[in-house]
Amino acid sequence: MNVMEKRFPSRINFRRGQVDMTHGSGGRAMAQLIEELFVKHFDNDLLRQGNDQALFTPPAGRLVISTDGHVVSPLFFPGGDIGSLSVHGTINDVAMSGAKPLYLSAGFILEEGFPLADLERIVISMANAARDAGVPVVTGDTKVVERGKGDGVFITTTGVGVVPDGLDISGTNARPGDMILVSGYIGDHGVAIMSSRENLAFETQIVSDSAALHGLVAEMVAAVPEIRCLRDPTRGGLAATLNEIAHQSRVGMKLNEEEIPLRGEVDAACELLGLDPLYVANEGKLVAICPPDQAQSLLRVMQAHEQGRDAAIIGAVVEDDMGFVTMETGFGGTRIVDWLAGEQLPRIC
Amino acid sequence: MKYVDEFRQRDIARKLAGDITREADPARTYHFMEFCGGHTHAIFRYGVQDLMPDNVTFVHGPGCPVCVLPIPRIDMAIELADRHGAIVCTYGDMMRVPASKKNSLIKAKAAGSDIRMVYSTQDAMKIARENPDREVVFFAIGFETTTPPTAVAIKQAAAEGLMNFSVFCNHVLTPSAIQHILQSPEVRELGQVSIDGFLGPSHVSSIIGSAPYDFFAEEFQKPVVIAGFEPLDVMQSTLMLIRQVNEGRFEVENEYTRVVTPEGNEVAKDLMADVFELRRSFEWRGLGEVPYSALRISEKYADWDAEKRYAVTKSTGTDVKGCECPAILRGVKKPTDCKLFGTVCTPDNPQGSCMVSSEGSCAAYWSFGRFRMDRIKEAAE
Numbered sequence: 126m127n128v129m130e131k132r133f134p135s136r137i138n139f140r141r142g143q144v145d146m147t148h149g150s151g152g153r154a155m156a157q158l159i160e161e162l163f164v165k166h167f168d169n170d171l172l173r174q175g176n177d178q179a180l181f182t183p184p185a186g187r188l189v190i191s192t193d194g195h196v197v198s199p200l201f202f203p204g205g206d207i208g209s210l211s212v213h214g215t216i217n218d219v220a221m222s223g224a225k226p227l228y229l230s231a232g233f234i235l236e237e238g239f240p241l242a243d244l245e246r247i248v249i250s251m252a253n254a255a256r257d258a259g260v261p262v263v264t265g266d267t268k269v270v271e272r273g274k275g276d277g278v279f280i281t282t283t284g285v286g287v288v289p290d291g292l293d294i295s296g297t298n299a300r301p302g303d304m305i306l307v308s309g310y311i312g313d314h315g316v317a318i319m320s321s322r323e324n325l326a327f328e329t330q331i332v333s334d335s336a337a338l339h340g341l342v343a344e345m346v347a348a349v350p351e352i353r354c355l356r357d358p359t360r361g362g363l364a365a366t367l368n369e370i371a372h373q374s375r376v377g378m379k380l381n382e383e384e385i386p387l388r389g390e391v392d393a394a395c396e397l398l399g400l401d402p403l404y405v406a407n408e409g410k411l412v413a414i415c416p417p418d419q420a421q422s423l424l425r426v427m428q429a430h431e432q433g434r435d436a437a438i439i440g441a442v443v444e445d446d447m448g449f450v451t452m453e454t455g456f457g458g459t460r461i462v463d464w465l466a467g468e469q470l471p472r473i474c
Numbered sequence: 475m476k477y478v479d480e481f482r483q484r485d486i487a488r489k490l491a492g493d494i495t496r497e498a499d500p501a502r503t504y505h506f507m508e509f510c511g512g513h514t515h516a517i518f519r520y521g522v523q524d525l526m527p528d529n530v531t532f533v534h535g536p537g538c539p540v541c542v543l544p545i546p547r548i549d550m551a552i553e554l555a556d557r558h559g560a561i562v563c564t565y566g567d568m569m570r571v572p573a574s575k576k577n578s579l580i581k582a583k584a585a586g587s588d589i590r591m592v593y594s595t596q597d598a599m600k601i602a603r604e605n606p607d608r609e610v611v612f613f614a615i616g617f618e619t620t621t622p623p624t625a626v627a628i629k630q631a632a633a634e635g636l637m638n639f640s641v642f643c644n645h646v647l648t649p650s651a652i653q654h655i656l657q658s659p660e661v662r663e664l665g666q667v668s669i670d671g672f673l674g675p676s677h678v679s680s681i682i683g684s685a686p687y688d689f690f691a692e693e694f695q696k697p698v699v700i701a702g703f704e705p706l707d708v709m710q711s712t713l714m715l716i717r718q719v720n721e722g723r724f725e726v727e728n729e730y731t732r733v734v735t736p737e738g739n740e741v742a743k744d745l746m747a748d749v750f751e752l753r754r755s756f757e758w759r760g761l762g763e764v765p766y767s768a769l770r771i772s773e774k775y776a777d778w779d780a781e782k783r784y785a786v787t788k789s790t791g792t793d794v795k796g797c798e799c800p801a802i803l804r805g806v807k808k809p810t811d812c813k814l815f816g817t818v819c820t821p822d823n824p825q826g827s828c829m830v831s832s833e834g835s836c837a838a839y840w841s842f843g844r845f846r847m848d849r850i851k852e853a854a855e
Contacts, residue, residue, distance in 0.1 A: 393475045398593075399832070456705050457484040458521015460842045466821030 136303030138197065142241040149235065159280070162245060163265060171228070175180045179228065179263035184287050191218035192283040198472040199447040200247065200277055202321040204313075204332030205408075207280055210474060213337045213408060215284040216258055220339035221355040221411065223294040224286030226379045229255060231265040231282050233261030236275035240249045247278060258337040260284070286339075291350050298353035299374035300421035303442040304420035306413045308371050308427055309435040310334070312391040315405030318473055319398065331390050336409030341432040345413065354414040357407065359474055361465040362405035364403040366412050367450045368464045377445025380452040380462065384439045404465050414442060480823045481704030482520070491525040498716050504530045506715050507805055508673040509652060510778035511538030511700040511833025512703040517844035520705035530712065533669060534762055536651060536803040537678075538833040539616040540567045544759045547644055548573040549789035551613045555587035561605065562589045562599035562642075565611035567831045572824060574791025595627035602631075611780045612641045619677040620768065621645045621709060622742040625749040628771065642780040643771050648678045648758065649686045650767035656694045658761075659807050667805050671715040672709065674700040676730050678797050681746075683738025687726045695724045701732040749775055759793070759827055762801030799826035802835055811837040816840060 137157060147154035171179040184342055195211040205213075212229065219226040231251070235244065255262050262282075277386045289449075317333040338357065346352060354374075358366035363385070371378050387402055409432065415423050420438055425434030450462040498504060514534045519521055523532065536542050552573055555562040562579070569580040569591060583589040588608075592598050595612055602610035614624045624641060631639045652672065660666040668743055674687055679700045687698045696720035701711035711729040718725060728734055749772060756768030771779040780786070793799060797819070798812035809815050809828065819825040821837050828834035832841070 137545045389475060393478075396475060396478060454520050455484060456482050456520040456522075457487050458524040458705075460519060460521050464822075466837075466841070 127348055128473045130164075137161050137241065139169045139241045139245045141254055144235045144237055144239040144241060144244065144269055146269055146271070147236055149267055149469055155267065156429055158267065159299065162248055163267070166248050167255065167262040168264060169260065169261040172346055177264075179230075179316065180234075181228070181263075184227075186290060188285060188287055189219055189222045189224045190283065190285050191220055192217060192281065194279065194281045195474060196276070196279050196472050197318065197474050199318075199321055200243065202333055203317045205335035205339040206247055206250050207278060208247035208249075208468065209254040210261075210335050210408060211280040212251055212254035212258065212260070213335050214474060215259055215282040216337040216339055217357045217411070219284040219286040220337075220342040221294070222286070223292040223342060223352070223355065224288040224341050225343065226258070226260045226284050228263045229260055229282050229284050231262050231280060233265065233267045234275055234279040235267065235269045236277055237269055237272040239277050244278065251280075252315045254337070260337075260339075289346065292346055292352075294346075294352055294355050296354050296356060296370045296373040298442060299370055299376050299414045299442045300353065301444040302417050303353060303414050304417050304438050305357075305367070305378060305380070305440045305442065306415070306420065306424060306427065306436055307363065307439050308338070308411045308413070308433040310386045310388050310391065311358070311407055311410060312387065312395065312402040314403035314408040315362070315400075315473055316391045316394045318406075320394070329394055330391055331388070331394065334407055334409035336432055338409065338411050338432055341427065341430045342411070344426055344430055349415055349419045349423045351419055352413055352415045352423070357411050359406050359408060362402070362404040362406055363412065364401070364450070365465050367462065368448070369448055370412075370414065371445075371448040375446060375448060377443045377448060378440055378450040379443050380440035380450065382452050384437050384457045385433050386437050403462055408474060415442075478704070481702065482830075483706065486706055487525060487688070487709060490706065490713060492715060494530065494713050495527045495710065495714065497720065498527050498530055499720060500527065500529065504670050504716055504719060505533050505668045506530070506671050506673055506712060507533040507535045507655075507669045508708070509537040509648065510673075510675045510678070510703070511541070511831065512676065513701065513708055514538070514702055514835055514838050515833050516705050516708055518838040520706055522705050525709065526712070530716070533667065533705075533805040534802070534835040535655070535674060535805060536758070537617065537648065538828070538831050538835075539620070539646075540571050540831045541799065541803060541827040542646060542651075542758045542760065543571065543615060543644055543827070544757045545572070545574050545791040545793060546578070546757070546789045549577075549791050550786045552577060552587065553581045553644060553786055553789075554581060554611050554780060554784060555582060555589050558609070560588075560609040560611045561601060562587070562611050562613055563592045563601060564589070564837040565593075565615065566718045567654050568613060568615060569684050570824060570830050571827050572794065572830075574789055595623045599627055599631065599639060602636055606638060608638060610639050610708050612639070613644070614641050615644045615716045617646060617675070617678045618681045618746075619646050621750070622681065622745050625745040628775050629745070631778050632775060637777070639718065639782040640783050640836050641771060643750070643769060645688045645750065645769045646758065647769065648675055648682070649690075650764055651758065651761065652687075652690060654761055654764045654767065655698070655804060656690060658751075658804060660804060669696065669805070670719050671697040671699070673711050673715070674698045676700065676702045676707070676733065679730065679734040679738065681739050681742045683736050683789075684726055684728050684734055685736050685738075691724050691726045698726045699725045700726070700728045700730050701801045702733070748772075758803075760800035794825045797826040799828045799836075802828050809836040812836070
């Protein structure tokens with residue numbers, strides 16, 4: 126981001142103003158938006174370098190990079206907004222390698238006419254999320270598209286992180302006998318988004334679980350460096366994540382429905398809307414797979430952390446070349462937990 | 475979850491499974507058709523078949539509302555958006571149902587037609603109010619359960635004078651479909667399908683009551699038990715059917731007494747009678763033309779009838795070659811009997827309607843039962 130040295134004749138009116146095409150033109154208006162909005166709130170040394178890129182010396186170790194586009198609708202929902210979500214989502218994708226996330230970049234696509242007040246609210250929320258996580262936004266980009274060509278704002282964030290030595294965490298590593306853990310209640314994010322959509326006259330107290338999980342991950346890998354897989358079950362929910370890992374590792378999985386943490390309100394909301402909570406998105410949960418003899422100690426470490434208080438062991442990895450995920454139902458029968466077909470809920474993150 | 479968890483308890487399921495195993499005569503088989511997709515879904519979702527003895531099997535019926543709509547009706551809905559420029563609103567399940575020429579509502583939407591998914595008729599009316607310069611058509615589908623809300627919407631539109639709103643009516647009737655299945659040669663003469671009794675519709679019966687089934691029980695000498703959609707309802711009703719069969723009875727019994735009464739919901743029935751009238755005949759996917767099996771909007775509300783407002787042509791589209799949805803919907807074939815099942819036809823790329831909805835037999839087989847069939851196949855090889 127370019128930081129102009131000189132002042133502007135008048136300040137941007139964040140209360141009444143709207144995004145217009147000049148905010149993405151590369152001219153003075155864009156520079157002013159960058160200075161008075163992005164640099165002001167994201168404020169950090171690397172951003173203040175004022176270049177088109179952030180320059181830093183990488184720490185020793187293996188680096189990871191991950192990127193995530195955010196198109197959630199509505200932009201503001203119980204428990205978060207597109208700003209905090211775009212920080213948490215990418216931090217979590219980086220952290221699921223066991224890495225310590227270092228920096229974020231952010232690309233904004235703004236729609237002409239979008240209220241600057243909403244944009245400011247989103248940027249402040251994003252800045253707070255980044256500050257709380259200790260992962261600064263160090264570079265970025267802003268583009269504006271004509272009215273009707275976007276939907277308010279889309280945000281793409283990229284994160285880099287460094288993986289501590291001695292870790293080998295990958296979706297290909299699950300082995301028969303391993304235990305499967307989840308860090309807490311599933312489905313909160315999806316139901317929170319659904320309940321805030323205006324075409325659903327549906328009220329719940331459920332708030333999104335959107336949260337950065339790298340703190341929890343740091344404690345988990347410190348205590349149990351043998352962890353084989355970590356993944357955050359976002360779109361497609363727990364079911365999609367487990368199927369991905371089963372497919373990558375060429376193993377099967379057997380779950381126990383009664384052990385999967387599920388809030389009564391989420392269960393009830395899914396029941397009413399005809400959704401299966403196993404397929405509903407999460408934004409602050411992770412799935413961990415570890416050797417069986419480490420499962421109890423990993424569970425204790427997770428439960429001792431705020432983000433893993435309600436963690437549970439939900440099943441085991443089994444031998445199965447076909448890669449099926451099955452579940453013993455609370456009713457006493459067995460069912461398959463398949464990949465998600467089609468789209469349960471569009472634009473969830 | 476109150477009023478739901480009570481009907482999903484493992485201990486009661488075990489006890490019922492024990493009763494069923496004890497009372498089912500090992501010297502014979504029991505084939506019960508569950509008419510509704512809701513039952514099919516519960517049977518697979520909770521693994522109810524696992525709890526049944528080998529000689530008790532479920533034959534999946536045609537009661538999945540999106541499955542039974544024939545291709546020409548979906549083509550017509552697409553035409554309303556495509557050629558007539560209307561905003562077409564429909565329930566989510568309809569979006570992926572195959573139309574002719576590899577089209578579907580979701581593909582037509584991607585190609586630029588204004589097709590929107592709604593959760594209720596009220597959403598569609600809201601869209602009409604918010605877009606006074608556009609025509610908005612609600613693509614109404616479903617059995618008697620979803621018919622009263624459509625009737626309410628039409629009456630409301632009439633009261634408000636909401637003239638840019640209309641309904642493309644595809645509501646179908648359950649009793650005539652059951653009768654048609656029982657009269658089909660496969661059941662009556664050829665003996666291809668053996669049906670010893672019916673798990674009767676639950677939500678549909680909450681509207682029409684249990685009395686309309688008295689005729690079949692009597693005429694076809696088959697027991698009917700109106701069953702709720704929870705897994706324990708299915709098991710309890712199965713036990714009630716087994717007892718009727720064992721005792722040589724063929725009565726209409728009501729397991730779902732917490733919702734269904736003999737006469738049904740009079741208010742809803744009056745609404746339907748006011749707004750709709752019987753079609754002389756309607757095409758069902760799988761069953762063909764079934765006399766007096768569907769509703770159309772009555773003359774009084776003709777202004778809100780999309781079929782009268784637009785000159786929609788009836789397409790001659792047919793099912794994909796090789797698709798066994800028609801036979802599967804009649805209970806003549808199982809999803810695994812279809813060559814397309816699991817090869818070119820999957821929930822991600824459905825070729826036939828039964829693979830689309832979670833209430834469709836093929837989708838239920840695929841999503842909840844796939845591993846079992848593969849194991850069985852492996853064992854056979």
